[in-house]
Amino acid sequence: QVQLQESGPGLVKPSETLSLTCAVSGYSIRSGYYWGWIRQPPGKGLEWIGNIYQTGNTYYNPSLKSLVTISVDTSKNQFSLKLTSVTAADTAVYFCARGFGTMVRGVIGFYFDYWGQGSLVTVSS
């Protein structure tokens, strides 16, 4: 049974860096798939942030690319998200998820089959 669990601070000050980690159990990141982050502001829809492969190859939402870093630690079977210079607009539930990758004319995309329960991060002073 694949399980994902987010962890990290629930409160971040404006202009600081949001950091979250996703621990994966029941499946080895080394075995494949693309591991990703999606967020959902309170009462709103879903926004893809980015994905990473076991090799460290990353794929980011173009609208967030300059602010986001996703990294992977295969020895701990976990991956992490850093979002810099946060504002109140970054207040959201952050989900980690396992992505199944597809390739169309050199562009990669993912759908998500296993999700963590989500971690609410509030940006406030």
Add this chain to the structure above:
Amino acid sequence: EIVLTQSPGTLSLSPGERATLSCRASQSVSTSYLAWYQQKPGQAPRLLIYGASSRATGITDRFSGSGSGTDFTLTISRLEPEDFAVYYCQQYGSSITFGGGTKVEIK
């Protein structure tokens, strides 16, 4: 960026009725790379459909997906009490974008 527009915003139906949810894309979705998710309050989304019409593991055949190009549909044949939730479509043929969601509520 491909924009996905879901309609209606809210669907009010009774248990046992058929639900038809629409997802329209601003441009053609490559190779029908479209997924549907169900989300209940306080929970993560759950994958229902991928590739426009393939059911995910463990998903009942009451859920079916169809469509291609720019128009896609999720059909729930007979609503059960546990089906009342918010449903999102997502395209993954050109980067990744999600629709705004359709809430299926009890009438």
